[in-house]
Amino acid sequence: MSPRGQRRIDEIGEESRRRILDAAEELFADRGFDRTSFVDISERSGISRGSIPWHFKNKDGLVMAVVERAIDRVMVPERYTALPPLADLLDDYAAWVRSGNSALTFMLLTEAMSSTGTVHSRYQEFLARRRDGLELWVRAQRPGGVDPETASTRERGFAVALNGALIGIHLQALIDPDSFDLDEAMRSVATLFEKNLAEVWTTPPES
Template identity: 40%
Template sequence: MTTSRATRRAETTQESRRLLIAAATDLFAERGYRQTTFEDIAARSGVSRGSIPWHFGNKEGLLAAVVEQVVEQLRVDADALEPGSVDQALDRLVEFTRSPSTRLFVTLLAEAVEPDSPPHKRYGDLHRALRDQVRAKVEEVDLPDGVGAEELSTVLLGAIMGIHLQWRIAPDAVDLERTYSTVGALLRSVMPFGS
């Protein structure tokens, strides 16, 4: 096989994988994990159904790839933040919450609470990764006495998730900008963040 042919094949493989993950992300967000089939994903992505097990092994492997991609994108976004910049972080949270793909978190939550469901472990992995990212940012500032980075990360992630859930259910009743601004004001009142 020539180098250019091998390169084209590798590019096609990567593009198929990308399309499958994008389609699965959208469908899992719209319908849930259990209600989404390989046929649905193939139709949405334009990639053959047989490619799914070839790329991911099974549906749970595809779910793992979806969660890994979400975590990686959040890590990239978090790494781009200036240390201690609460305003920048809050602006990103508003953008993140409004993003159509974040509906995935709410949809999977209903299935993830069942301990034997495939989303249960993946959702736990997602929460762990998000807490780690929040903790990394929290550790950039001096915390008040008695406030641990791990516990504060859990509290902040819980607030973000709760705000997101409330906004998804009743977007007219929750003003994201004002709500996240209030979170920022509370943080600034007890911690030495920059603006």
């Protein structure tokens, strides 16, 4: 097969994957995970049912791909190493929280906590990607002359704490959105964490 022919096949494959993800994202948000079938997604996307497991293996793989794409759409991974102010990153996060599909992460969390199968392991990967992105942002600001081993441990702890704060605010925004100002909450988190960022590298290690 010529390179041009292979390129065309790849383009068709990517287009099919996009249409499947678009349909699944809409249906999962409207109906929920359990009440959405491959048949529903096939009808909505116009892609044959048999193509869905070819792209995503199973329903668990599909829903994780939906969530990961939704996050990457507003929280562009490259921004973590571009040193934007933390407030700018959290603005991106707030935009995703307000999107209609961010509740999918908590729908998956319920299933992940009650199993040790594919969803559980994929959700671990999802959380790890979130932590890794935040850790990259912290590490990009590491001053010179800092012991890398000590710094790495503390940067990871900072990322875990920040990720936990964001998950907590996200959950409150989904359950009780009128009880607080999401933007103000994100500004408060940014201010608090940026104010204490220097302590990641300057606090003496515990003996």
